[in-house]
Amino acid sequence: MAATDWSRRSFAYYPTDAIVLSRCIGGVWSTPEVTGDFKLNLHCFAGVFHYAPSCFEGLKAYQGADGRVRLFRPHENAARMAAAARYLDMPTPPAELFVELCIRCVQANWNHIPPYGTEASLYLRPVLFGINPQLGIKSPDDVMLVVMASAIGTYSGAKSLTPGTAVLSRNYDRAATFGSGGYKIGANYAQSLHAYNVAHGKGYRELLFLDSATHTRIEEFGSSNFFAIKDGRYITPDSASILPSITNKSLRRVAEDAGLQVERRPVAVEELETFEEVNACGTAVVITPICRIDDKTSLESGEVTRSWHFGRPDRCSPVSEMLYRRLVRIQKGIDEDPYDWCLIIHPIM
Numbered sequence: 001m002a003a004t005d006w007s008r009r010s011f012a013y014y015p016t017d018a019i020v021l022s023r024c025i026g027g028v029w030s031t032p033e034v035t036g037d038f039k040l041n042l043h044c045f046a047g048v049f050h051y052a053p054s055c056f057e058g059l060k061a062y063q064g065a066d067g068r069v070r071l072f073r074p075h076e077n078a079a080r081m082a083a084a085a086r087y088l089d090m091p092t093p094p095a096e097l098f099v100e101l102c103i104r105c106v107q108a109n110w111n112h113i114p115p116y117g118t119e120a121s122l123y124l125r126p127v128l129f130g131i132n133p134q135l136g137i138k139s140p141d142d143v144m145l146v147v148m149a150s151a152i153g154t155y156s157g158a159k160s161l162t163p164g165t166a167v168l169s170r171n172y173d174r175a176a177t178f179g180s181g182g183y184k185i186g187a188n189y190a191q192s193l194h195a196y197n198v199a200h201g202k203g204y205r206e207l208l209f210l211d212s213a214t215h216t217r218i219e220e221f222g223s224s225n226f227f228a229i230k231d232g233r234y235i236t237p238d239s240a241s242i243l244p245s246i247t248n249k250s251l252r253r254v255a256e257d258a259g260l261q262v263e264r265r266p267v268a269v270e271e272l273e274t275f276e277e278v279n280a281c282g283t284a285v286v287i288t289p290i291c292r293i294d295d296k297t298s299l300e301s302g303e304v305t306r307s308w309h310f311g312r313p314d315r316c317s318p319v320s321e322m323l324y325r326r327l328v329r330i331q332k333g334i335d336e337d338p339y340d341w342c343l344i345i346h347p348i349m
């Protein structure tokens with residue numbers, strides 16, 4: 001069999017060996033089941049097909065420099081999924097069950113973990129959704145938690161830290177002020193797909209959403225948080241309608257320890273002209289440097305009314321790169337893990 005060219009892998013589904021699942025029926029979670037059958041047998045009246053009681057997570061396992069496999073901060077994902085489940089009023093998986101399913105999914109797909117020295121990793125996708133047949137609009141009583149895996153490369157297929165462009169979303173909102181934006185629920189993504197398609201169709205890598213009430217403050221990108229560097233400060237928006245990114249949280253800690261002042265506060269669009277470095281951050285790529293943000297009256301418009309430029313279009317700016325390298329070195333076991341972020345996973349012998 002030809003050796004895998006890990007450098008050609010993007011953020012996509014690549015077949016693996018097994019998924020791990022547990023059902024909560026009548027309030028009782030079943031013993032986790034590992035199966036090579038990726039097709040779920042679901043009732044067509046299951047709530048997930050109609051009213052979207054569904055939330056998900058994303059986290060990665062890395063092959064380390066020392067040959068050990070590390071899962072990055074799974075308890076943070078467990079807590080975020082529990083928050084989403086509570087928001088949707090559906091049964092909440094206990095953190096230990098969530099983490100156990102993740103560990104077993106890595107173990108069941110051990111032969112798919114990309115080798116150390118590549119930019120690839122084993123991405124885990126836990127999904128929780130309502131399964132009991134229903135017609136009335138109500139939260140589900142019974143749910144299924146499935147953890148699946150894909151051995152992925154860098155998000156866009158480009159090398160890590162390759163800068164991209166973004167556009168402000170003036171005529172589409174991601175999340176309402178008092179809406180669900182702070183939770184990782186499928187519905188948030190469904191309703192931003194069209195805007196994303198328009199932005200991608202115009203050649204932009206990222207779409208930057210603004211607060212839906214005033215469109216004067218930066219919220220976040222469609223699938224990642226926003227942070228900027230200015231005068232030795234790490235600045236990231238604070239808003240209830242932004243997803244609390246685990247990468248952003250980790251970078252803030254790393255930034256603080258590197259002597260940067262961290263500011264988590266409302267960020268006005270007007271501040272863009274003062275920023276030295278701008279990035280998108282999230283599990284998939286850790287950091288995507290943003291070299292240009294365009295403003296337009298609408299995403300569909302061909303006319304750019306204003307552009308902001310950050311750093312060079314061909315390389316990541318220095319402070320952002322330093323933060324990226326430090327975080328990745330912890331994730332891959334090159335640097336010591338002073339925060340106890342990595343969970344070591346052992347193979348099943």
Ligand SMILES: Cc1ncc(COP(=O)(O)O)c(C=O)c1O
Nearest residue numbers: 223224225243245246247282283
């Ligand atoms: C809307 C949104 N914001 C931010 C993030 C980044 O979060 P994390 O760093 O936990 O992956 C993601 C990806 O999960 C996302 O979908």
